[in-house]
Amino acid sequence: MDFMLQSADLSTGKLAYYVAGSGRPLLYLHSAGGVRLAKTLAELAKVNQVFIPVLPGFDGTEPHKGVATMRDIGKLAAEFIGKVIGGEAIDVIGHSFGGRAAAWLAVDHPKLVGELILECPSGFRPPTVPKPSDDPKIVRQQMFAHPERLPPDEKSPQQAAANRKVAASYHKDVDYESELVERLSDIQSLTLVLAGTSDGRVPVEADYLLSERIPDCHLIFVYDAAHNIEVDQPDRFLTVVRSFLDRGKAFIVNWGEHAVAGIDASTAASGSSTSRETLALDSRDHVHF
């Protein structure tokens, strides 16, 4: 599945974005490393129409006037959904830096977010938890449990450094965004928090904080993955995310391989959430004590 680079005119400037696939739209907000068109995204695009905006300033793009904070990125994403995707509630994945932006999107624009997936989101490190090391060697270990699985076409060190600088201009080195934390209870979306068991950047305390404060939240630990689950364990990422996107709350049920195949097919064909709703009704019909 090839992604095509396109551009949208938003109120704050031109926004580049990648798009691939068809079906139910899915917005993906990238990490502080910039856009990485990983295989996981191509796989998701086999069922969904996946939109990946290049957030302003990243990967050599121009910054937008008036987009200066994480909350502003959430607002930008809301405008992108309205103008480019069509304004209906769509499912959203945010990784790390993008997870924080996705959380802002969900609290400020709850009607625009269907299901929310926060993949190792930054910004929720409780003040009592020490900051991780900035030693580049250690940072790499914190980021990747399996660096050998990184694709060869990674960004140049210069671009990576520039992206980190852009990210810092948005999050201002704030590790615990208290205003956002206070508003996590406003999130109306069914939410999945994905955490790597070896993540050295986001502490487990942040995962628990999210799980505790977001009203309808599932926390899944992906074993033997660090901060970049999609690089370390792409199959595990896809298994959980595909299942969550297709079945909603019923993703906790093991349907067996054959049932899964049938549900996937009908969901993909209809491009709607009908199957999820049907499953929820079925489960209510079969409650026994």
Added chain:
Amino acid sequence: MKFSFSHLMPWPYFPTAGEDWPVSNKSFIPEKATGVYEDYISAISFADECGFDWVSCNEHHMSPYGLMPNPNLLGAIMTQRTKKARILMSGNIVPLLNPLRVAEEYAMLDCISGGRLIAGFMRGIPHEYVAYNVPPNDSWGRLREACALIKKAWTAPEPFGWEGEYYQFRAVSIWPKPRQTPHPRIILSASSPQSARFAAEQGAMAGIVRVTDLDTVAGAIKIYREHAHECGWDPTPDDIMVGMYCNIADTEAEAKKNLDMGLNYFVNVLGGGIRTAQRLVVQKTRYYQDEENKEHITKRAATHAKVTIEDRIKNGIVLCGTPDQVIEQVRTIHKKWGHGITSVNMKVGKIPEPAVRRSLELFRDHVKPALADL
């Protein structure tokens, strides 16, 4: 020095030596099993009264070698039939089991016992994998992941899911949680270099059982200590348990006779089928992962079957004799290994129950008091 009373619960009525795997159960006598279990449970209870710091049982499958396919059932009984001793589960063989079931049952034992559980996460011996139809090649991967999952199940303050290589759970929130916080102390086998390194890496206690010579144990302990240091912590003597076969009697001759008979039955009669399964696993899989461990285990198994009681005593690999002799033997191994917990297995093979009880009494009256300074 702390002491642990370990029980394998062997079947004492097996008729003849054999090498078949699986071991036919046609000679099993259910009516006798009731009495056997009561004898064994009573011995554990008496060990608690005799001042043992820990009591212990383990897990084995499909063999007269040990009648304990689920040690947690015995653990539950031990919570009621002992008062002070900590309860060491030197099972569960977690790669064979549902790790969440292990987490739940251990949490139950910890709560019921008032926080006396010491949680063993064992990899098991090869025949267990044949018995439960689990690929032996997966044993290390399963053990490693199960350890992480169980610890998470015990400590996570929020419901969570788990997407791993061997285990997938979408919604976990166990009831009860363990009484000890953050969780019960964990003990892992450290008999081989690979397992010693794993125990150190996990921050767990090291359990070394089936001693073939003093130097091998010393080597495993050295690896454990060094690797723990590399991992950022330094074990104390109380983190190291070594297990020995033991008989204490009023005379040296009687102790030798008891242990010789017990070991001969245990190793040569009950152990035959297990050795057959072990040979198959070692030959056909990567169970031992590397040659270092394979050599270690196969050498140990071969040696184990042939050594005489005199050689075992001379080499210091059993505790056997009068109380004074056993006291000296414990001092010798302690000097050599610097460990803090000696686990003794007194019901070796079919040593008669009165002889086991006498060993316990002599331990209580002479051995333990004399070693109070260790």
